[in-house]
């Protein structure tokens with residue numbers, strides 16, 4: 304299987320900005336770490352795919368967090384990404400699954416719910432944050448990200464996301480696209496692109512055919528219109544560490560740490576995003592208390 308990556312492109316003489324991604328391995332990593340059931344895998348994978356493409360729009364050390372909270376049985380889906388194609392994500396209830404919907408597809412809408420918000424927080428550096436949110440309008444997620452762009456960022460966009468799950472719960476294929484209209488785009492370009500998107504083969508079918516990110520965009524926009532700029536490798540990557548959780552424990556304060564020593568003779572922390580477990584010995588906890596006293 305080919306590697307995961309994002310391609311960035313311009314189309315129609317710069318009137319259109321486009322991103323496409325294949326994320327099969329990253330979503331598989333998410334499925335394995337969180338042991339998601341198929342409907343949850345699709346919801347998690349679609350969110351990861353949108354988030355990693357949004358991350359690719361950032362620069363340098365900037366990063367972003369997407370939270371999908373549709374008040375459905377799956378709970379919250381949280382995904383982080385940066386400009387380097389690193390993405391990590393978790394979902395409150397990973398063992399969520401429902402029968403296929405009446406189109407024979409994984410019922411992501413039922414799992415996500417339709418009564419909540421999609422929130423995006425961008426860490427743009429120098430302690431500066433941009434935050435935007437929009438109501439969940441569909442629960443299928445592609446349309447929800449489309450709506451987010453239209454209402455919160457005022458960038459007319461089309462977001463398509465697809466995740467296919469094998470009978471053994473592993474990920475068969477995952478990917479998607481974000482197509483955006485640039486300011487001052489020509490009216491005829493906008494019409495052409497709208498027509499193309501209306502008549503395109505469903506994204507899940509294109510993903511299932513194993514199209515590369517480049518092929519995905521040429522399939523939708525037409526080969527003669529697309530100019531590819533660069534690619535970004537995608538991977539499930541978490542930046543948690545023993546040290547970071549130790550710092551978090553230190554932040555709980557002396558009384559809390561002392562009770563961990565007295566009651567548990569140590570501590571354990573688990574990363575929400577990647578499920579790595581970290582163990583802290585009694586000696587390490589005593590060291591923290593000494594550090595707090597030294598201040």
Ligand SMILES: [Zn+2]
Pocket residue numbers: 541542543544574575576577578579
């Ligand atoms: Zn982690």
